[in-house]
Amino acid sequence: MVTLVILLLALLPHMACTDHIVQCSMCYPQPPVHMYHQKGDLIIGGIVHHASIVASEILFMKEPLPTLTETSYVVPKYYQHITALAFAVKEINENPQILPNLTVGFHIYDSYDNARRTYHATMLLLSAPERFIPNYLCDNQKNLVAVIGSREAQISTNVASLLNNYKVPQFTYGSVPLMYNEIRGLYFYQMVPQQSLQYTGIVSLLLHFRWTWIGVLTMDDESGESFLQTALPLFSQKGVCFAFIKKVPTLSSDSELTRILEDGAKLHKVVMNSKANVVVFYGESMVILRWFPYYSGVQPPRLPKGIVWIMTAEMELISLVYQRNWETEIFHGVLSFSIHSNDLPGFKTFIKGRNPSRAKGDGFIRQFWQEAFGCVFPDADGGDVMGDICTGEENLESLPAPFFEMSMTGYSYNIYNAVYAAAHALNSMSSSRLKHRTVEGRGLQHQNQQFGQLHHFLRSVSFNNSNGDKVAFDQHGKLVAGFDVVNWIVSSNQTFHRVKVGRVDTKHVFTINEDDIAWYYWFNQSQPLSLCTERCHPGFRKKVKEGEPFCCYDCIPCPEGKISDQEDMNDCNKCLEEEYPNNNRDVCIPKDISFLTYGEPLGIILACFALSFSLITALVLGTFMRHHNTPIVKANNRDLTYALLISLLLCFLSALLFIGQPEKVLCLLRQTVFGIIFSVAVSCVLAKTITVVLAFMATKPGSKMRKWVGKRTTTSIVASSSLIQAAVCTVWLGFSPPFPDVDTHSLTKEVVLECNEGSVTMFYCVLGYMGFLAIISFIAAFLARKLPDSFNEAKFITFSMLVFCSVWISFFPTYLSTKGKYMVAVEIFSILASSFGLLSCIFAPKCYIILLRPELNNREHLIRNKA
Structure with a gap:
């Protein structure tokens, strides 16, 4: 109207x-x-x-x-x-x-x-x-x-x-x-300044103190609705959740006073029952007058918990006359965003000079004076005056800060x-x-x-005021300035002052000095927390609860192989390949470099066994060479015996190639030297077995096998069998040779230096071929074990091949189930065990006769056995 x-x-x-x-x-x-x-x-x-x-x-x-x-x-x-x-x-x-x-x-x-x-x-x-x-x-x-x-x-x-x-x-x-x-x-x-600066500052403040579970109170009007629509999505994007969002009713008529009080009581209950210790309060100063009773010691008597109030720039601490004696300590520790201000020179003096009798034309000062000092000016008509009389000389500095401030x-x-x-x-x-x-x-x-x-x-327009602050407007008529973050310090005697603890500048840069902040007494000067869920410590990650805000979550341990080195991580991170998680899964530890060395007990033991077995083999070879003219040495092809002993000696020594840091030359030689030498050894055993069979068949009258008995046959067997293995190794080295490699995945705490086999197929072909020769030798020796011949080695070869095959059959599952340097140790053990099986099963009985029972090492004993 x-x-x-x-x-x-x-x-x-x-x-x-x-x-x-x-x-x-x-x-x-x-x-x-x-x-x-x-x-x-x-x-x-x-x-x-x-x-x-x-x-x-x-x-x-x-x-x-x-x-x-x-x-x-x-x-x-x-x-x-x-x-x-x-x-x-x-x-x-x-x-x-x-x-x-x-x-x-x-x-x-x-x-x-x-x-x-x-x-x-x-x-x-x-x-x-x-x-x-x-x-x-x-x-x-x-x-x-x-x-x-x-x-x-x-x-x-x-x-x-x-x-x-x-x-x-x-x-x-x-x-x-x-x-x-x-x-x-x-x-x-x-x-x-622009409201976006204030919203940025509030979000930055919340994130700085990691307050992710907050309450929001706004005025129930258009500006409050605009705040909800503009600021709250920004808060959510930055990871802040809301325990409650409530509107404080505004008072437009005296008939609404009862409803305002009822709604205020409900809001008070919501705030106090919430787990949120931080409440963002957007509204004008008049809202405090209606909200004040529930936090002033009137109703209820004291706060059941502390609240960190974050006030917007529109809010000031004000009181009415009837609130003169109400407690204001509840607002101690408030963090308020305010337009930058400073005390101006001469302003306090100007205020002190204000007086109802000297303020010409000022129609405000008389009622202000009466309300502020609780006194009454006498009427001009000389009527009765109820209450104290205002003298006009009262001191403005004596007024409580919620009533009046001398600072601007x-x-x-x-x-x-x-x-x-x-x-x-x-x-x-x-x-x-x-x-x-x-x-x-x-x-x-x-x-x-x-x-x-x-x-x-x-x-x-652009100028510096008397305090040196620049005043200018942008193209939209908005002040080009930032916001100060102010900490309200309120004492029991209603003294009140502001302490600047931070700032948001025009470029949205937020700074805060948390050491200067005085928190509400309930927090005992420790930094308040405001979380829906206790923070997930390092080593754990967040798991969102279904149907609840994303700030409410469970904390679950990081899976094996991952860590979280910060609190409240959404997911755990993998360590670098050269690192591994500690037991708490909150830090990555550099992995140890691992390979089989001569300096560790396992390497020393294996090297000692290899050298010991090599020495034993050399002694056996020396013994046979010393007694090379004796019947037991001549039997079953003396040259094959020497070749077998030499190949076994080299087999023991080849195990040393597997100890030490893998290098290119070592990786090329390890498997190929081992494969060829072992093939020679097994070929010699096969040749010995075939020699026994041919010798028995040649003794039969009219046998045509006599022409196959001799060095040519045994040499052909050993040479052909060994050349096939050499050809396989040559192909292996030519197309996909072994090379030094680093295994960062097999072991959690170690980086394994190893020789990558290059072609796994060729590696198993080498082992498979040796196994093929061993099986043939085992079958032939098993069939010839009871042939009537003096010094028949077939039974010993049978036992040796049984040991050899048992070792290498058990090698495969053991090798595949171990990791790191222990895989190398398993292969060395298999080489030593199988070689020693051949040495002991074939040559131990002969050495026993040569060294301990020389009377049995003669031709008469040989002929008698034949008879």
């Missing part, structure tokens, strides 16, 4: 003011109580929130009351906003460098946090002094150049809906209006900078070639033209 009246007034034709018009019904009969005027050539308007009005609710279901019932109360702390504007104007008028030959005045009105009163106050700014004649051009029309206001987003929007028609610049020093944007052409200049608050700092921004823009405009008549211009048409030019200079 108010907007409709305003639009109708705007359609009236322009005309000069007359006495008749002044007395018209549209004129306001009495000026509002809360106003502050100071004359000047240029006027800066102010719409402040000093008092609040709660009107009775109008229901259209019944006839309304004849008069609208309204209840008002003053917020004493907001009086500093008024003094900040007056202080800035005073400094400008005393500065000859800004607007020389011109004076700046101001007209300040109270919005009462009420839309109807806000529209009325705005129209008063656009009207002649003491005359409520909107849209009329009068002789004493004030030269309004800019308006400072307000701290509430909705009030700023109401003011802009009128000022926008006249292109009057408006500086908002509090919450940013949301329902308009730059396309609509609203002439907003925001004395607060962030809002007051914004007002101060806004006044200076307007003055600098006017100064630039007056000194430019686009100078317009700012004082002589009488009509609204001239003012509109003047304001259009002023916006151009406001967009480009």
Whole structure:
């Protein structure tokens, strides 16, 4: 309805003011109580929130009351906003460098946090002094150049809906209006930085302290809804979850007070029953007044747990008169984002000089004084006074901080900078070639033209204030500045001060000094935690619980072979190939280099066995050579015996090739030398067996086998069998030879240096061929074991081949089941065991006769055995 009246007034034709018009019904009969005027050539308007009005609710279901019932109360702390504007104007008028030959005045009105009163106050700014004649051009029309206001987003929007028609610049020093944007052409200049900076700062603060389980409280209005839609998705993207998201109801009429109290009690229960120790509170300062009772020691008596409150820049610690004795320690430790501010030189002195008797034209100070000091000024008519009498000499410094602060608050700092921004823009405009008549211009048409030019200079204004802080706007009329992170320090006697502990600069860089933070007493100065689940320690990873937020999870150990070296890791990581996890699976340890060496017990033992068996073989060979003319040596082909002993000696020595660090030459020689030498040995055994069979068959009358008995046959068997193995090894070395390699996977704690066989197929072909020769020898010897011949070796060869085959059959599963250097040890053991089996089974009986029973080593014994 108010907007409709305003639009109708705007359609009236322009005309000069007359006495008749002044007395018209549209004129306001009495000026509002809360106003502050100071004359000047240029006027800066102010719409402040000093008092609040709660009107009775109008229901259209019944006839309304004849008069609208309204209840008002003053917020004493907001009086500093008024003094900040007056202080800035005073400094400008005393500065000859800004607007020389011109004076700046101001007209300040109270919005009462009420839309109807806000529209009325705005129209008063656009009207002649003491005359409520909107849209009329009068002789004493004030030269309004800019308006400072307000701290509430909705009030700023109401003011802009009128000022926008006249292109009057408006500086908002509090919450940013949301329902308009730059396309609509609203002439907003925001004395607060971009909200995205604040949201980035809150997220960075949460992540810095690893608070991932938080509660969120917002105002139940458009700005609160915008916060939920903009900030909460950003929080979620960064890994922050919400224990609860609640809206704090706003008070629009006194009939809603009961509902507000009930909702507040419910919210209090939600906050206290939650596991979240951190609550982000987005809202304006007036919300504290309604939320305060539940955290002030009134109800309940004390907090059951500590809360880290994270307040946005819109929030200040304020109190009303009836809250004078309430505890404020609950707000100790609050982390608040605030617009950067500093104490200005001379501001405290200016405030100390404020006095109801000396503040000319200040219509705010008397009620502020009465509310702040709990006293009453005597009426002019000399009526009775109830309560203490105000002397006007009370000390402002004695007031509790929630009532009034001598240090400049962030809002007051914004007002101060806004006044200076307007003055600098006017100064630039007056000194430019686009100078317009700012004082002589009488009509609204001239003012509109003047304001259009002023916006151009406001967009480009840039200066350093008296404290050295830079003030400038971006292309969208938003202040180019960052946010301070402030820690609220509240004591039991209601002393209150702010400690700057961090900052978010214009490039979204967040810094914090956590050593300077004073936490709420409940936390005993230890860093608070706010988690849905206890952190997963290193060595564990998170496992999300189904149906719950991703911040609620179980902690499970890392699987084998993986580690987690940080807390709350989503997954475990593999170590590098040269590293392995420790027992706790929280760190990677470099693996030891492993290969079979002569310096370790296993290598020493195997080397000793190889050398010992080689020595025994050499002794056997020497014994046979010393008794080479004896019948037992001559029997079964003496040359084959020597060849077998020499090949066995080389077999024992070839085992030494497997000990030591694998190198290229060693890897090439290991398997091939072993394969060829062993093939020679087994071939000799096969030749011996065939010799026994042929010798028995040749003794039969008329046998044609005699021509096969001799050195030519045995030599052919040994040579052909060995050459086949040599050919296989040659092919192996030619196409896929063994090479030095590193095995990082077989063993958890060791990097194994080994010889890669190259072609596994060829490796098993070499072993398979030796096995083939051994099986043939075993079969032949087994069949010839009972032939009637003196010194028949067939039975001994049978036992030796049985041992040989048993060793190598057991070799394969054992070799495949072991890892690292133990695979090499298994192969060495198989070489030594099989070779020693041949040596002991074939030559031990002969050595026994040669050395211990020489009487049996003669021809008569041989003939007797034949008979």
